[in-house]
Amino acid sequence: MTQVKSISFASQQADLLRARATASQFDPHLHSTYSIVALKRGSAEIRSATWSDTAHAGDVFFFNPYEVHSAHCREKDVEYDVLYPSKEFLSKCLGFECCHGPLRIQTTILRRRSSTRELIDALDAPTEEGKSIEASLGRMLAACVFSTDSADESSRELARRACMLIRKNCTRAMRTEELASEMGVHKSHLVRAFSKAVGMAPQKYMRQVRIAKATELISEGFQLSAVALMLDFSDQAHFTREFKKVFGVSPGALSRVIDGYRRKKGGQPRQVR
Secondary structure: OOEEEEEEEEEEEOOEEEEEEEEEEEEEEOOOOOEEEEEEEOEEEEEEOOOEEEEEOOOEEEEOOOOOEEEEEOOOOEEEEEEEEOHHHHHHHHOOOOOOOOOEEOOOEEOOOHHHHHHHHHHHOOOOOOHHHHHHHHHHHOOOOEEOOOHHHHOOHHHHHHHHHHHHOOOOOOOHHHHHHHHOOOHHHHHHHHHHHHOOOHHHHHHHHHHHHHHHHHHOOEOHHHHHHHOOOOOHHHHHHHHHHHHOOOHHHHHHHHHHHHHHOOOOOEOOO
C-alpha cells in the first residue's frame, strides 16, 4: 500500500512539474511524463517493469513515460524530490530539437557524484524561474544514455497494441472484456500477456493511465470537477480515491499549486467545452 508521510507540488515553469515528498512505500504506478527522482535521505528498493536496484541518498534515478514502477524504503522513510519534465523540456535541457518519435532514458541510476549533488542543491535553493534547475539538470543528463527506440518493440506485440489502445481511449472507462474484444483475443490470454510484458494487469494499467491524464489536465488548469467528468470517473470522490493511490494525497494538493501558478501568469481556470 502506498504510504506517503508528506508531499507538496511546485510548478515554476511550463512543462516541468516538481514534487517534494517523504514516503516509505509506493505501489506499482506510472506517469505520462518522465520521472527524475533525486533521493535526499535514506535508501529504497526500486523496481520497474525493466529493472530493479537499490538507490541511496545522493543518487538520482529515472523512469520513462508510462514505465510502471514501485518503491519500498529500507528505513522508516526517505526524502526525495521528483521532476516530471515533458519530452520538450528534456530535449531543451539536452540542447537539441525535440524528436517526433520516442526518446527514452536508458540510464537507470546515476550514483552520487558532483552532477547529482549540483541538481539536489538546485532543487533545495532554486531561482525564481527555476533556471538553475534547468541548467543543473542539463549537465547531469549529459552523463546519461538515451535511445530513440521504443521499449515496446522488445515486448509482445499484443501488449504494445493494448497499451496504445488504452492510452488512446484514456478519457473513458474501459472493461478488460471490452479491451480484449477490440484486440480480437480472449480475455485471459490478454491478461497473461499484458501482465508479463507491462508489469501490471490491464485494468490497473487503465486506471493508472487515466490518473496520468488527469495530472496533465490539472496542470493545464482544468478544475477537479471538470477532470473527473472528462475522464469518466463515476464522481469526484472516485477520482480522488484513485489519485491518492498514486500520489498519496488528494488531487487538490496539485490543483492549488497550478491555480497559484496560473494566477501569477494571469491565466484563468479552463472549462470543459
